[in-house]
Amino acid sequence: MSIASQQLLQILPNAGQVAGVFVPVLNTAMSRYQIAGTKRIAAFVAQVGHESGHLVRLVENLNYSADALRKTWPSRFNAELATTVARKPEQIANIAYGNRMGNTAPGDGWKYRGRGLIQITGKDNYRACDEALGLDLTAQPELLEKPQHACMSAAWFWATNGLNTLADAGKFDAITQRINGGQTGAADRQALYARALKVLA
Known part of the structure; x- marks a missing residue:
């Protein structure tokens, strides 16, 4: 089972012109990582659709206000720091992701910010x-901004984290937890999932 352009557009209407670019590379990635059948494909498309703003954003948007910084990373941004760096994406990335996830050098937080359809983040990831895809991502992290690598990295992450098993069991909230580390955007993810299940049925 694969997904057709019109189905993808029914699920992710804001994808517009990019849907045609993504259909073949999504199908290739899903096939490689056994994301097959209605439940798995619906869950995968809903999650990557949410994470990428309907396949439009392949790089994490770190243009946060001071309030949003304190809500998103309360342990990393106190009121003073949040006010100082608000709306400065590069500084935000280096503080939010610095000295963790394998980011050890100055500037690694920004260099290895979220990219791809599931926002691979951190030098370790x-x-x-x-290693899994045979790309030189540590030297060229921007490769994950290309549709074929954006899709393949998402499918790799999905399979590596056991998300096919959760999709088979219908545990959509548990999938969100593994991808997001919380339930951010849960309502939108659920709505996309419900639509995907209908479209793919």
């Missing part, structure tokens, strides 16, 4: 993805 880039390295693991790199």
